[in-house]
Amino acid sequence: xxxxxxxxxxxxxxxxxxxxxxxxxxxxxxxxxxxxxxxxxxxxxxxxxxxxxxxxxxxxxxxxxxxxxxxxxxxxxxxxxxxxxxxxxxxxxxxxxxxxxxxxxxxxxxxxxxxxxxxxxxxxxxxxxxxxxxxxxxxxxxxxxxxxxxxxxxxxxxxxxxxxxxxxxxxxxxxxxxxxxxxxxxxxxxxxxxxxxxxxxxxxxxxxxxxxxxxxxxxxxxxxxxxxxxxxxxxxxxxxxxxxxxxxxxxxxxxxxxxxxxxxxxxxxxxxxxxxxxxxxxxxxxxxxxxxxxxxxxxxxxx
Amino acid sequence: xxxxxxxxxxxxxxxxxxxxxxxxxxxxxxxxxxxxxxxxxxxxxxxxxxxxxxxxxxxxxxxxxxxxxxxxxxxxxxxxxxxxxxxxxxxxxxxxxxxxx
Numbered sequence: 001x002x003x004x005x006x007x008x009x010x011x012x013x014x015x016x017x018x019x020x021x022x023x024x025x026x027x028x029x030x031x032x033x034x035x036x037x038x039x040x041x042x043x044x045x046x047x048x049x050x051x052x053x054x055x056x057x058x059x060x061x062x063x064x065x066x067x068x069x070x071x072x073x074x075x076x077x078x079x080x081x082x083x084x085x086x087x088x089x090x091x092x093x094x095x096x097x098x099x100x101x102x103x104x105x106x107x108x109x110x111x112x113x114x115x116x117x118x119x120x121x122x123x124x125x126x127x128x129x130x131x132x133x134x135x136x137x138x139x140x141x142x143x144x145x146x147x148x149x150x151x152x153x154x155x156x157x158x159x160x161x162x163x164x165x166x167x168x169x170x171x172x173x174x175x176x177x178x179x180x181x182x183x184x185x186x187x188x189x190x191x192x193x194x195x196x197x198x199x200x201x202x203x204x205x206x207x208x209x210x211x212x213x214x215x216x217x218x219x220x221x222x223x224x225x226x227x228x229x230x231x232x233x234x235x236x237x238x239x240x241x242x243x244x245x246x247x248x249x250x251x252x253x254x255x256x257x258x259x260x261x262x263x264x265x266x267x268x269x270x271x272x273x274x275x276x277x278x279x280x281x282x283x284x285x286x287x288x289x290x291x292x293x294x295x296x297x298x299x300x301x302x303x
Numbered sequence: 304x305x306x307x308x309x310x311x312x313x314x315x316x317x318x319x320x321x322x323x324x325x326x327x328x329x330x331x332x333x334x335x336x337x338x339x340x341x342x343x344x345x346x347x348x349x350x351x352x353x354x355x356x357x358x359x360x361x362x363x364x365x366x367x368x369x370x371x372x373x374x375x376x377x378x379x380x381x382x383x384x385x386x387x388x389x390x391x392x393x394x395x396x397x398x399x400x401x402x403x404x
Contacts, residue, residue: 026343026344026345036340036346036394036395036396037395038346038350038394039353039393039395040356041348041352041353041394076349076395079394125339125340126340128342128367128368129342130342130396177342179367179368182342219367219368220368221366222368223364224347224366225367227343266344267345268347268348270345271345
C-alpha cells in the first residue's frame with residue numbers, strides 16, 4: 001500500500017529531474033533557452049530547489065519535501081554548439097502516518113546527472129534584437145543510487161536519490177530577445193527506461209517564459225548596465241504512468257500546469273534569480289499527491 | 304622678410320607632418336564594430352572576452368543600446384577587420400560593419 005501510494009509521487013520526481021536541464025545562460029529560470037553561449041566561454045550555475053507536497057486525504061497523511069542543489073556547467077564549443085552537464089545533490093524527506101505514529105523517511109546523496117548538447121540551427125540578428133532556434137539532445141545517466149534503505153526497509157523508488165536508468169531526451173528551444181524584453185519557449189520529451197524492474201513514465205514538457213526589463217528604464221549612454229527583469233513562466237508537463245514488473249501503476253502520471261513569477265538581476269559576469277512555481281492545474285492519476293509550491297533560487301557565473 | 308615668409312610656408316608643413324602622421328595613427332588605433340544580436344548584459348561578456356583575445360587589442364567597451372563595441376588597439380598594432388569580425392562571430396553575434404577612428 002505504502003509503495004503503491006509513493007509511486008504516485010513520481011510525476012513530480014520526473015518533472016523535477018527534467019527541470020534540471022535549465023539552461024545556464026541568461027534567459028528562463030526553469031527551462032532551456034536558445035541564447036548564445038560564446039565560443040570558449042564557460043558558465044557555472046548553482047541552484048537550490050525546494051518542492052513541497054501535502055494534502056493527502058488518506059490515513060497516511062503524506063507530506064513530502066525535496067531539496068535539491070544542482071550544479072550546472074556549460075561550455076561553448078563553437079558559436080553554435082554548446083555542451084551542458086548537470087549534477088544535483090538531493091535531499092528527500094517524507095513524513096507519513098503509520099498506525100498511530102508519525103514517522104519520517106529520508107535520503108540524501110548525489111542524484112542523476114544530465115548531459116546534453118545544444119546546436120543553434122537558426123539565428124537572425126538585428127541591432128539589440130535576436131531570434132534563435134536551437135534543438136538539444138541529451139541523456140540522463142544514473143549517477144545517483146537507487147537501492148538505499150532505512151530502518152523500514154528499502155526506500156521506494158521515487159524517494160531514492162537516483163532512478164537507476166539511462167534516459168534519453170530531446171527538445172527544441174526558441175528565443176526572441178530584445179533590449180527591453182525576452183520571450184522563450186521550449187518543448188521537450190524524455191523517454192524513461194527500465195532499471196531494476198521499475199520504469200518511470202515518459203515526460204513531455206511545453207514551457208514558455210516572458211522577461212521584461214524594469215531597470216534601468218533607459219539604456220542610453222550607459223554601456224553594459226545591470227538589468228533587473230520581472231519574469232513570468234508557464235510550465236506544462238505530462239507524465240506517463242510508471243511501470244513495475246511490467247504492470248502500469250494507476251496512481252502515477254498526469255498533467256500539471258504551473259505559473260511561475262520570478263525576478264532576475266543580470267550583470268555582465270553573473271545572474272541572481274528566484275522564482276516560485278505555483279500549480280494552477282493538476283490532473284494527476286489516482287491518489288497522486290499534489291504539489292503545493294516549488295521555489296527556485298540560483299546564481300550563474302560567466303568565466 | 305618675404306624670403307623668411309616663403310621659407311616658413313615651405314617648412315611649416317614639413318615640420319608639422321610627423322605630428323599629423325602620428326595623430327592619424329593614433330586615431331586609427333580605435334575600431335568601432337556594429338554588433339547585431341546583442342541584447343543582454345550576460346551575453347556581452349562573451350563578446351568582450353572573444354574580442355580581447357584578438358592579438359593587438361588593448362581594451363573593449365560595449366554600448367548595448369547603440370549595438371556597438373569600441374575596440375582600442377595597442378600602439379602600433381595592426382588588426383585586420385577580418386579578425387575582429389571573426390571574434391564577433393565566435394561570440395555568437397553578427398558584425399555588420401567596422402569603422403576606424
